[in-house]
Each structure stands twice: as structure tokens, then as C-alpha cells.
Amino acid sequence: MAAIKTLLIDDEPLALRGLSIRLQVHEDITIIGTCANGREAVKAIKEQKPDLVFLDIQMPGFDGFSVVRSLVGEIEIPLVIFVTAYDQYAVDAFEAHALDYLLKPVEEDRLAEAIERVRDALSQRAAVEQNARLLELLEKMDNPPSEALTAILEKPVEMPSARFDPHLRIKDRGRITIIDVADVSYIDAAGDYMCIHVGDKTHILRETMKTMEKRLDPKVFQRVHRSTIINLDKVKEVRPHANGECFLKLEGGTELKVSRSYKDVIGRFL
The missing domain is CATH 2.40.50.1020 (LytTr DNA-binding domain)
Incomplete structure (x- = not known):
């Protein structure tokens, strides 16, 4: 089971601790760091390149939406799960292309559902990258058998249910x-x-x-x-x-x- 590098971002220490404890039951989640504000988050995301970010929306000065906007065009944005105490932000969260949205206090069942969506999304991304590497390898072959290439490239792709x-x-x-x-x-x-x-x-x-x-x-x-x-x-x-x-x-x-x-x-x- 591949580790999912995860960054937690929240200006409330108790919220960070509570989420960290709830994530311990998910063995593939590896917490690589925490941040207490949006500017720290941007720096950490760029440097550590996490697979997944739990991002509080309402933080003073530089909120969760600002974090996402500042990353656009800079790096490949990790999967984002917004976390907040206020459901008034739900629509904006999904318009910001969040993978999921959790309300505080985070319920264990709802968290488990969100983590499963993360696994599915990462699995789909890995499949796409693997196919790209295969095609790159075939292009580098001096004389790849045309029959083999045709069979590989024309074979219908069975898309995983995660799609x-x-x-x-x-x-x-x-x-x-x-x-x-x-x-x-x-x-x-x-x-x-x-x-x-x-x-x-x-x-x-x-x-x-x-x-x-x-x-x-x-x-x-x-x-x-x-x-x-x-x-x-x-x-x-x-x-x-x-x-x-x-x-x-x-x-x-x-x-x-x-x-x-x-x-x-x-x-x-x-």
C-alpha cells in the first residue's frame, strides 16, 4: 500500500491534533507536516509536494481559497479536502475543485469516505502516468513490431470504476x-x-x-x-x-x- 503524503493546514492547534488522531487509523496516510496559516501552507506545498492536503478555509489573512489560487500555474496542485466549521463555504469549495469537503467536528465515517475518494483519485492518476510511460518506452524502441504496437494501442481501455x-x-x-x-x-x-x-x-x-x-x-x-x-x-x-x-x-x-x-x-x- 503506497503512502499518501499528507499535509494538514489549520490555524487551530486543537483542530490539527484532532484530525491527526483520526487519520491514524488510515495506514496509508503519512502526515509529512502541519501549517498554522495560509502563507506557511503555500511554502510547504511547493517544497514538500504532498499528494493530499487537508485545508482549513477560514484562516486569518490568507484563507484556504487564497492558498489554492496562489498555486495555480506554479505547481501541480495536490488533492485538496477543505475542512471548515461553516457549511456556508460548501459551494465555493467545490467551485475551487476540491476533491471533498468536511465539516468540523470531522466525523470518522465521513472522513473515511473522503479518504476512499483520495485513494480512487490517486489510483486513476497512477494509471494515466503508467500508460504514458509505456507509450514513451515504445516510441524509444528502434524497431518495435508493428503488430505488437497495433495490438497495444488499439486495445480498448477498461477504465477503473474510480473514474x-x-x-x-x-x-x-x-x-x-x-x-x-x-x-x-x-x-x-x-x-x-x-x-x-x-x-x-x-x-x-x-x-x-x-x-x-x-x-x-x-x-x-x-x-x-x-x-x-x-x-x-x-x-x-x-x-x-x-x-x-x-x-x-x-x-x-x-x-x-x-x-x-x-x-x-x-x-x-x-
């Missing part, structure tokens, strides 16, 4: 609702907005259908119409129609039409 989002975060009036993707029944488009249907509730997310498709595991979520994505695990009945279209009945009784352009999806049920 796909396990949760959707819905921003609404300064608050964020976290939805487990597995609970989503279907998603339909309304202009530039996605309607996320979970049970008898509908959440609105500003996003395009194309972007949403990339976030979801295609083994579970499939497009069945120009403006509709369904969770295959929620389908309870398939009803063919005479004109070549088909209807799917989901948990809860909702029926959705599968257009002829997406009829190949039905093969997953037959």
Missing part, C-alpha cells in the same frame, strides 16, 4: 445535497439542466447530457432517449411496442420510452 462519480452533489441556495448515484432511477434533460430522479424526489443540476454521461458508469447507466439516461438496475419490466420502440418500467412504476435509435440497450435485458 465514475459515486455521488452527485446538488447545489441549491448555498447548500449541497449529496446523492448516492446507485439510488438514482433515471435522469432527463431540461435544456441545460438535468432532472435527477431519486425515489419520489427530483433534484435539479445544471449540466449537459454529454457531461453527465461521462460521469456515470455505462455498465449501470445507459441512454435510452436523446434526453434520458436510466439506471439499468432499476428496470423491472420491458414492454415492446409495435413501431419498434419499447417501454421500460422502473421501480416505483415510472415508465420510460426507449427510442429506436437506442434499441440496442434492450439487449442488456434479453
Whole structure:
């Protein structure tokens, strides 16, 4: 298990100590240092190049957002988990491309979930770097067999599940609702907005259908119409129609039409 070099940044000594203690149960987390303010944090991040940073947002003078902004264009920014006592900063935290966001006092279960997201993100990054090294090696070979190169480069890449989002975060009036993707029944488009249907509730997310498709595991979520994505695990009945279209009945009784352009999806049920 590779060590995840971690830097803790908070102007409250007790908060630093509490987080440090909670992280001890995660054997792959290696704390390489702590910082008490934003300017110390920028210097430490540039010098020590951590994999992960727990960053307090509200610090006097140079806050957590300022730390991230000062690093843009300077170095490769590490994974960032913002930590704060005030949930009013949640929307800004995700707009600053934080991997996750924790409220003080940090709960152990919520911390464990955040660490798992870190592991997934680092695993994905390592896979990309490994593929890049492979291609570089092949380019340096004097006479690489063309058949071997073709087989390697044309082989479909099986993307790890870490690539796909396990949760959707819905921003609404300064608050964020976290939805487990597995609970989503279907998603339909309304202009530039996605309607996320979970049970008898509908959440609105500003996003395009194309972007949403990339976030979801295609083994579970499939497009069945120009403006509709369904969770295959929620389908309870398939009803063919005479004109070549088909209807799917989901948990809860909702029926959705599968257009002829997406009829190949039905093969997953037959």
C-alpha cells in the first residue's frame, strides 16, 4: 500500500491534533507536516509536494481559497479536502475543485469516505502516468513490431470504476445535497439542466447530457432517449411496442420510452 503524503493546514492547534488522531487509523496516510496559516501552507506545498492536503478555509489573512489560487500555474496542485466549521463555504469549495469537503467536528465515517475518494483519485492518476510511460518506452524502441504496437494501442481501455462519480452533489441556495448515484432511477434533460430522479424526489443540476454521461458508469447507466439516461438496475419490466420502440418500467412504476435509435440497450435485458 503506497503512502499518501499528507499535509494538514489549520490555524487551530486543537483542530490539527484532532484530525491527526483520526487519520491514524488510515495506514496509508503519512502526515509529512502541519501549517498554522495560509502563507506557511503555500511554502510547504511547493517544497514538500504532498499528494493530499487537508485545508482549513477560514484562516486569518490568507484563507484556504487564497492558498489554492496562489498555486495555480506554479505547481501541480495536490488533492485538496477543505475542512471548515461553516457549511456556508460548501459551494465555493467545490467551485475551487476540491476533491471533498468536511465539516468540523470531522466525523470518522465521513472522513473515511473522503479518504476512499483520495485513494480512487490517486489510483486513476497512477494509471494515466503508467500508460504514458509505456507509450514513451515504445516510441524509444528502434524497431518495435508493428503488430505488437497495433495490438497495444488499439486495445480498448477498461477504465477503473474510480473514474465514475459515486455521488452527485446538488447545489441549491448555498447548500449541497449529496446523492448516492446507485439510488438514482433515471435522469432527463431540461435544456441545460438535468432532472435527477431519486425515489419520489427530483433534484435539479445544471449540466449537459454529454457531461453527465461521462460521469456515470455505462455498465449501470445507459441512454435510452436523446434526453434520458436510466439506471439499468432499476428496470423491472420491458414492454415492446409495435413501431419498434419499447417501454421500460422502473421501480416505483415510472415508465420510460426507449427510442429506436437506442434499441440496442434492450439487449442488456434479453
